[in-house]
Amino acid sequence: MPFSPKEFAMQTWIRFQTGDGEVGFGRIEGDHVIEYDGPGHARPQPTGATLPREGLRLLSPCEPGKIVALWNNFHALARKLEKPVPAHPLFLIKPASSLAGPGDAILRPRSYSGKVVYEGELGIVIGRRCRNVAPDDAAAHIFGYTVVNDVTAGELIAQDPSFPQWCRAKGFDTFGCLGPVIVTELDWRAASVVTRLDGAQRQNYPLSDLIFSPEQQVSLISQDLTLMPGDVIACGTSVGAGSMKDGAVVEVTIEGIGSLVNHMRG
Amino acid sequence: MPFSPKEFAMQTWIRFQTGDGEVGFGRIEGDHVIEYDGPGHARPQPTGATLPREGLRLLSPCEPGKIVALWNNFHALARKLEKPVPAHPLFLIKPASSLAGPGDAILRPRSYSGKVVYEGELGIVIGRRCRNVAPDDAAAHIFGYTVVNDVTAGELIAQDPSFPQWCRAKGFDTFGCLGPVIVTELDWRAASVVTRLDGAQRQNYPLSDLIFSPEQQVSLISQDLTLMPGDVIACGTSVGAGSMKDGAVVEVTIEGIGSLVNHMRG
Structure with a gap:
């Protein structure tokens, strides 16, 4: 395969809804999700929050x-x-x-x-x-x-x-x-x-x-x-x-x- | 024609760009435009501004x-x-x-x-x-x-x-x-x-x-x-x-x- 420049290494992105009904974006790290202020494609910034993956409803x-x-x-x-x-x-x-x-x-x-x-x-x-x-x-x-x-x-x-x-x-x-x-x-x-x-x-x-x-x-x-x-x-x-x-x-x-x-x- | 309830009487709505490049919405009144803070269908509020119709580029x-x-x-x-x-x-x-x-x-x-x-x-x-x-x-x-x-x-x-x-x-x-x-x-x-x-x-x-x-x-x-x-x-x-x-x-x-x-x- 030809080299294709990527800004990210392999990452997994989700959009989710929390138990409180809030909708968010995040990147999966193990059994946690690093929350971002927008979808992955939009050059988002981390919000500082980390959520347990369990209990998030995937959208x-x-x-x-x-x-x-x-x-x-x-x-x-x-x-x-x-x-x-x-x-x-x-x-x-x-x-x-x-x-x-x-x-x-x-x-x-x-x-x-x-x-x-x-x-x-x-x-x-x-x-x-x-x-x-x-x-x-x-x-x-x-x-x-x-x-x-x-x-x-x-x-x-x-x-x-x-x-x-x-x-x-x-x-x-x-x-x-x-x-x-x-x-x-x-x-x-x-x-x-x-x-x-x-x-x-x-x-x-x-x-x-x-x-x-x-x-x-x-x-x-x-x-x-x-x-x-x-x-x-x-x-x-x-x-x-x-x-x-x-x-x-x-x-x-x-x-x-x-x-x-x-x-x-x- | 059957009566159809409408919230507005006959109105004319535009989306426009001003000479300064600003994009806005408005309702035409004669040779002026009453500016609103969103498109007509979105229950917008008047911004208080009134613009001359001439010189606006229609979008x-x-x-x-x-x-x-x-x-x-x-x-x-x-x-x-x-x-x-x-x-x-x-x-x-x-x-x-x-x-x-x-x-x-x-x-x-x-x-x-x-x-x-x-x-x-x-x-x-x-x-x-x-x-x-x-x-x-x-x-x-x-x-x-x-x-x-x-x-x-x-x-x-x-x-x-x-x-x-x-x-x-x-x-x-x-x-x-x-x-x-x-x-x-x-x-x-x-x-x-x-x-x-x-x-x-x-x-x-x-x-x-x-x-x-x-x-x-x-x-x-x-x-x-x-x-x-x-x-x-x-x-x-x-x-x-x-x-x-x-x-x-x-x-x-x-x-x-x-x-x-x-x-x-x-």
Whole structure:
């Protein structure tokens, strides 16, 4: 791997709520959390407080203004779908209103009784404003990585024959699950995404199969639209995505980051 | 028209930049602006300052977290495209990063040499958080109306045969033009959208031809995703959208709101 200058060594960042209901940011050190006055990507200062990790409720580890969600970004899935490898990242936008954090319920939309699909994915958390970022500069604009469940109302996408409803199908409230933490360094080429539904493994695919690497995604997407600190690129899923029944527990794990657990509520 | 309770009588709100570079909000009264400490939808208080209207540079009149942009929302366009009237609003999301204000340049994306299309539209500015809003309550959640140019890199939409790139084609920086003002009351049923390209009229369609009214849009979309104060729903365009050459000046006018003027920069 080429050397990529980083301001931080490997760190793990969380956003949390205390038992008193206060929301904070922090960096994990062992079984404690060093509190900061803002999210990691924002050059925060330590507040001086240190909290025991136990008893903190984890929130989505960042608050993206937008989630740029890729489709068809793994060779294995492209082969299975018999789709060509795209020339540019194919994406849609999940709005900030779709955000959910670790442990949160995924809410079935009132208007929709069809299949709700889990898609375990790697999430890139942007650290610096990105506009027309050169490929070699992309790594320096990535704050870190998180786990994404890119929840999708699968049957809506093609419900209207003339307009594929990607944004609606993936944009419902609680359909953008992020967490549990952000790690600032991840050897993603060596990591896999594992999704378990009610404990049974449903996805297990290597990130080395990515069509566009995180750095390529940041560079190419930043030619289209400005990415802001805290924005997330969901790298797309690979084979094994499937539907969740109401009440199901879904767990997406990337070794080195952790497990994002959510449940479906009908 | 049914009585719709409003906290304000007809008001005109702007966001502006002074000659000193300060950004502010205000309500127009004749040739002056009453300054407020926040945008109109946020229950702002007057700062006590009154500024002459002349010399203020108008900015986009709100700062939406997202622009929900409808497709196929006019009967005349549906007939022309030979598409059925949709059962639910068909939409994509333009990100906050696409925002441009009155007078701003529309920037041709570096990566794209194809047609850039103007689409003159009515914009609904959300005034209160909307989630599962009943149709009869929708009007009370609308702060007001603005003019939208929903700029589109037309040839990108179908460039990839397997994934229509609506978000990319409409999500480029500067492709979400809003302005010049927000009016809190508009008899939209009596108004038309007129688009002029280098002075020549290209669109002139009545808003009474809408498939989903503003109230229906707010109610139905709020079943899908939470709309926040300052968010904008772009109601979709009708017949007459077309492409702009680099250097062209495009003016979208809705009587009762005003004219949104932008220019293409290659």
